[in-house]
Amino acid sequence: MSQPTRHEIVAATFDSWAEAGRAAGMERGHSDVVVQVIERMEVRPGQRILDLGCGSGWSTRLLAQAAPGATAVGIDVSPAMIARAEAAHSNTIRARYDLGSFEKLEFRDLSFDRAFSMEALYYAVDLDRALTEVARVLKPGGRVDFVLDFYRESPRTAQWAELVGLPMHYLAIDEWCARLARAGFPGARAERVVDRRGPARGSPDPSGDPHLSEELHRAGSLWLCANKPA
Numbered sequence: 001m002s003q004p005t006r007h008e009i010v011a012a013t014f015d016s017w018a019e020a021g022r023a024a025g026m027e028r029g030h031s032d033v034v035v036q037v038i039e040r041m042e043v044r045p046g047q048r049i050l051d052l053g054c055g056s057g058w059s060t061r062l063l064a065q066a067a068p069g070a071t072a073v074g075i076d077v078s079p080a081m082i083a084r085a086e087a088a089h090s091n092t093i094r095a096r097y098d099l100g101s102f103e104k105l106e107f108r109d110l111s112f113d114r115a116f117s118m119e120a121l122y123y124a125v126d127l128d129r130a131l132t133e134v135a136r137v138l139k140p141g142g143r144v145d146f147v148l149d150f151y152r153e154s155p156r157t158a159q160w161a162e163l164v165g166l167p168m169h170y171l172a173i174d175e176w177c178a179r180l181a182r183a184g185f186p187g188a189r190a191e192r193v194v195d196r197r198g199p200a201r202g203s204p205d206p207s208g209d210p211h212l213s214e215e216l217h218r219a220g221s222l223w224l225c226a227n228k229p230a
Contacts, residue, residue: 014078053120057085102130131183192220
């Protein structure tokens with residue numbers, strides 16, 4: 001019997017998270033930061049947005065409602081997460097959810113205005129290939145907004161890869177900016193976003209250890225923003 005691929009291992013992990021009900025916990029833990037970022041993204045009417053690692057689709061739906069006529073497409077490698085997203089979908093929202101990997105986006109060149117991701121990019125099997133694919137499907141002048149909690153300037157997250165049981169890209173802020181530049185997104189801007197609910201509310205720490213939540217809260221989520229040259 002052949003060994004499972006890295007993509008299959010990631011998919012199986014998140015399938016098990018979906019079946020255990022962890023998608024709802026991720027939404028609770030990250031919702032305030034995502035709302036803050038989307039409010040400041042200034043999504044324009046009619047824009048088409050790609051949501052990388054959409055999970056149960058909650059951020060995809062928020063993106064689709066950020067401006068009149070906006071549409072959002074979420075992708076995820078986990079069939080169980082996509083099933084959760086479709087089950088929670090409303091036909092009043094211009095969103096859809098596709099099964100797929102970051103490294104092979106099944107979209108035409110120049111087909112999106114924006115790309116978003118929350119707590120997902122560091123799971124990419126091939127990060128450089130994933131970022132290059134995002135650049136391919138974005139229109140000239142298109143913008144990426146990537147949010148993640150797992151980065152070196154938030155040292156309490158250092159053990160997350162071991163706890164999750166998956167290889168994960170643990171990069172410093174300047175390393176993330178360099179990866180973006182290499183993929184075609186020069187001049188990336190980095191900002192930390194702190195959950196307004198305080199350290200006791202919905203810590204995203206996967207270990208579930210409440211003693212880590214205060215330091216995680218102070219470090220904040222890393223928001224990376226960059227534009228593809230026009």
